[in-house]
Amino acid sequence: MSWGLAVLQHALRQPGCPLCRLQREAEARYLENLLWENVNDPATREQWAAGLGFCARHAWQLQRLEARRYGDGLGNAILYEDLLQRVIPVLEAMAREPAMDPLPLHRRLAHVLRLPRSGDPEGIPGLQGRARCRVCRLGEETARAYAEWLVEGLGDAEVRARYAASDGLCLPHLRMTLICARTRAPQALADLAGDAVRRLQRLLGALREYIRKHDWNYRHEPMSPEERRSWIRVVAFFVGEGEGDGSLDDRGG
Numbered sequence: 001m002s003w004g005l006a007v008l009q010h011a012l013r014q015p016g017c018p019l020c021r022l023q024r025e026a027e028a029r030y031l032e033n034l035l036w037e038n039v040n041d042p043a044t045r046e047q048w049a050a051g052l053g054f055c056a057r058h059a060w061q062l063q064r065l066e067a068r069r070y071g072d073g074l075g076n077a078i079l080y081e082d083l084l085q086r087v088i089p090v091l092e093a094m095a096r097e098p099a100m101d102p103l104p105l106h107r108r109l110a111h112v113l114r115l116p117r118s119g120d121p122e123g124i125p126g127l128q129g130r131a132r133c134r135v136c137r138l139g140e141e142t143a144r145a146y147a148e149w150l151v152e153g154l155g156d157a158e159v160r161a162r163y164a165a166s167d168g169l170c171l172p173h174l175r176m177t178l179i180c181a182r183t184r185a186p187q188a189l190a191d192l193a194g195d196a197v198r199r200l201q202r203l204l205g206a207l208r209e210y211i212r213k214h215d216w217n218y219r220h221e222p223m224s225p226e227e228r229r230s231w232i233r234v235v236a237f238f239v240g241e242g243e244g245d246g247s248l249d250d251r252g253g
């Protein structure tokens with residue numbers, strides 16, 4: 001069995017959407033490597049600057065990681081020192097020439113600061129990233145690679161059985177995998193869609209029981225662990241597994 005499929009098979013045995021798990025793992029590895037040895041790597045720094053840092057989720061993840069792992073903040077401090085040096089001159093120029101259209105201003109500053117040439121016309125160039133968060137992009141690329149593995153693997157009875165026994169894919173990753181399957185694996189597409197229907201009908205049933213048992217008349221009826229967690233699982237289905245809410249780690253009832 002190929003390496004990619006073996007990793008995927010392992011993730012299918014764990015709780016929650018397997019692609020969410022593999023994506024999170026890739027993101028966490030990137031952040032760990034960043035702190036461990038890449039804070040001063042020029043290519044890494046260029047990507048950091050291009051995104052004007054990371055998105056809020058990954059920025060705080062990096063902050064927590066360094067605090068927890070090293071009890072220190074030197075890596076974060078170095079990275080943000082870089083960003084401050086880019087942002088401050090833009091604001092200084094705006095303070096000097098407030099009436100100035102930020103676009104020509106930006107063009108002039110771009111020469112000095114190597115800022116992006118174009119940007120969101122609604123935004124202020126130099127005060128926002130010209131690229132999306134690097135960690136988000138890397139995570140999505142990883143998930144897409146495993147989505148391809150899954151489409152390929154579904155031709156195999158063992159992988160199909162493993163998938164059926166897993167928690168299945170969240171909607172964002174189901175969409176990603178269906179798109180992979182659409183052009184070249186119609187059977188995998190049909191299997192994934194049929195499997196999703198069965199799972200969602202079951203989830204809907206549990207959710208309806210959860211709602212019904214909130215009614216005063218039925219409050220005495222005990223809830224199953226599945227019903228009790230249904231309102232959390234449905235959030236995980238629509239947006240992917242959460243972080244810090246234990247949805248990937250704690251599946252207790």
Ligand SMILES: [Zn+2]
Pocket residue numbers: 017018019020021169170171172173240241
């Ligand atoms: Zn997912």
Ligand SMILES: [Zn+2]
Pocket residue numbers: 054055056057058133134135136137
């Ligand atoms: Zn991000």
